[in-house]
Amino acid sequence: LSHTARTILAQYALADTLALYFQGRRRRTLIWLFVIAVLAVVSFEVYAHLLGSPWILLLYLLTLGAAYFLYRLATREDYQNKHLDYRALAEGLRVQLFWHLAGLSDEVAEHYLRQHRSELEWIRNAIRAWNVPTIESCTEGEQMSATVTMQTPAQPLKDLVLEHWVEDQRRFFSNATDRDRKKLHRHERTVNWLFIFGLLLALSVVVLDFTLHHSEAYSRWHHWLIVIMGTAPAIAAAMGGYAEKMAFSAQARRYQWMNALFTRASTQLQVLLNKNELSKAQDLICDLGKEALEENGDWVIIHRERTPDFRKS
Numbered sequence: 001l002s003h004t005a006r007t008i009l010a011q012y013a014l015a016d017t018l019a020l021y022f023q024g025r026r027r028r029t030l031i032w033l034f035v036i037a038v039l040a041v042v043s044f045e046v047y048a049h050l051l052g053s054p055w056i057l058l059l060y061l062l063t064l065g066a067a068y069f070l071y072r073l074a075t076r077e078d079y080q081n082k083h084l085d086y087r088a089l090a091e092g093l094r095v096q097l098f099w100h101l102a103g104l105s106d107e108v109a110e111h112y113l114r115q116h117r118s119e120l121e122w123i124r125n126a127i128r129a130w131n132v133p134t135i136e137s138c139t140e141g142e143q144m145s146a147t148v149t150m151q152t153p154a155q156p157l158k159d160l161v162l163e164h165w166v167e168d169q170r171r172f173f174s175n176a177t178d179r180d181r182k183k184l185h186r187h188e189r190t191v192n193w194l195f196i197f198g199l200l201l202a203l204s205v206v207v208l209d210f211t212l213h214h215s216e217a218y219s220r221w222h223h224w225l226i227v228i229m230g231t232a233p234a235i236a237a238a239m240g241g242y243a244e245k246m247a248f249s250a251q252a253r254r255y256q257w258m259n260a261l262f263t264r265a266s267t268q269l270q271v272l273l274n275k276n277e278l279s280k281a282q283d284l285i286c287d288l289g290k291e292a293l294e295e296n297g298d299w300v301i302i303h304r305e306r307t308p309d310f311r312k313s
Helices: 003-049 054-077 079-101 121-130 132-136 140-151 155-211 216-246 248-274 278-304
Strands: none
Touching (some): 003 121
C-alpha cells in the first residue's frame, strides 16, 4: 500500500476500535438503566402490597439513585456521542481508503455529513487532512501508486476493492439485517406475551375478587398477584424501550436496502472488471461510496434522536 493508504488504514483501525469500545459501553449502560428501572418498580410494588417495610422503600430510593448516577456518568463520559462520532469517522475513512485504492481523487469530506457541518466538522477535517498526500501528490511514490492503480489490469481492484469493501459490506449488511430482525422479533414477541400475561392476570384478579374475596387462602395470594400484575407490564415497557433506543426496526430496514445496493454493485462491478472497463468500474465505485456515506449520515441522525433520557427510562 502507498503511504497515504497506510495512513488512512491505520486511522480507520483506531476509529473503528474506539467506536466498538464506546458502543459496548453505551449498550451496557442502556441495559443497566432499564434493569434498574424494573427493580425500582418491583421494590415499590413489594413495599405497597406485600411487606410495607421501610427497608424496601429504601431499596426503591437506592435503585432510583443508582439509575440517576449511571445516567449522569454516561452523560459525562458521553458514550453515545463518542460511539456515533467514531463510527462516522471510521465509515468515512473506509470509503476514502477504497476510493484511494481504486485510483479516485474524490474527497469524502466533500460528500459526507453535510447536514452536520457545525458539530461534526472535525470529522470532515480529519478525513481531509489524512488524505492530503493523495490530493497534493506529494511524493513520487504516491504518483506511481496512483498511476499503477489507473493503468494496470482489473485484478488489483478485484483483490482489494471488490473483495475487501464491496463484498465485505454486502456480507455485513446481510448479516446485520438478519441479526436486527431476529432481535426485534424476539423483543416484540416477549413484550406481547408479557402484556397479554399482565392483562389476563388482571382479569383473573377481578374475577377472583368477586368470587373468592372472603377466602382466606386467596387473601394470602392476592397481594402477590397484584405485584406480578404490576411488574409484567414494567418489564415489557423496559424491553420495548431498549429495542426503540437501539433502533432495531429502523436499522433492519436500512440494512436491507444497503444489502440490496451492495449486492447489485458487486454484480455490476464484477462484470465491468471482467471486461477490463476500469473507467466505468471507478465511476461505479465512486457512486457506491457516495451512497454509503449518505446512508451512514442518516444512521448517525437516527441514533442521535434516540439518546437515553433518565426521566423517560
